[in-house]
Amino acid sequence: MDLRTQIEERAAKALKEYGVETITERTALPPTREWTPQARVEVLSRLGVDSTLLIAVGARSSEITPFAQQTFGTTNISGNATSNGTFNAQGQSQSTSYNLVVAKSSAEFSAILMEMSTGKTVWVGDIITKAGGTLFAGEKEDAKASVRGVIEGLEEDGHLTKQ
Secondary structure, three states: OOHHHHHHHHHHHHHHOOOOOOOOHHHHOOOOOOOOHHHHHHHHHHOOOOEEEEEEEEEEEEEEEEEEEEEEEEEEEEEEEOOOOOEEEEEEEEEEEEEEEEEEEEEEEEEEEEEOOOOOEEEEEEEEEEEEOOOOOOHHHHHHHHHHHHHHHHHHOOOOOOO
């Protein structure tokens, strides 16, 4: 799933907790043609949209750096010894190596809340995310952090109230 879709789905789910009904831009305005500003307003008005929330992805970076290699191994030796002091032995060993890495990501997002009736911007927010570790770096976590930042900003500034 691409970053845009992840952000849209997470934002819709988060906004629903505040009683906000959402419709994604691609659902309202399919990318089958160029939409003029006037045509956009007409379609969104017909759908009963009173405001739009735009979340734009800015600079993003991710880095995975190997820093060590760890090897695990086992050895089995078996054999026998005779009474005259001679012995024979057979050995078998195996090992597996894993690369250890450091993963980091950062992303910047901007969000704008616009009122449809006036076309005025009523809220602007900038979100910067940083994450480390392979579980916390990547598009999924960037989407989660961007939506969390937008929702927190809208709530702090009085544009959202939990239902």
